[in-house]
Amino acid sequence: MEEVKPKPEKDKVLADLERMLEGLSENSKQPILELIRKRKVELGLISSDLPNAGYKLRKRKAQPAHRTDKINREASKDSLRKIALGVGRISETRETTSQDIDVKDEPLKKDKKALEEVDSYKY
Known part of the structure; x- marks a missing residue:
């Protein structure tokens, strides 16, 4: 008993293109042959002669594992411990007046004008 394998159905577009070839002259066959070749490449029937698109x-390169010295690990542990101890603490800031800033007990000019206007209504 022979096993009969059904032939895969031919692609409709491919069949139409091959049918168009029958009645054409040699000069006009070339574009149709290009379309047939493209369709076969799309279907995977033939491999493309074009190079693959994209980057290779x-x-x-395999990089050797970094050697960690025990001293470096201990130093990093200590610095992390110090940071962890300081988290959540608010340090007191000392009030220091900079030498560049003139500190006077007089109000600003804008405030002076407002005070003068208020004083003028009193009299």
Whole structure:
């Protein structure tokens, strides 16, 4: 008993293009042949002669594992501990007057004008 494998149905677009080839002259066949080739590439029947689009991925060079010295680890642990102890604490700030700023007991000019206007209504 022979097993009969059904032939895969031909693509309708491909069949139409091949049918168009029958009645054409040699000069007008070339664009149709290009379309047939493109369709076959789309269907995976033939491989494309064009190079693959996109970038080629390069293999990364293997990097040796970083050596961590015990001293560096201890120093980083200590610095992290200090940071953790300081989290949540609010340090008191001392009030210092800078030498560049003139501190006077007089109000600003805007405030002076407002005070003068208020004083003028009193009299």
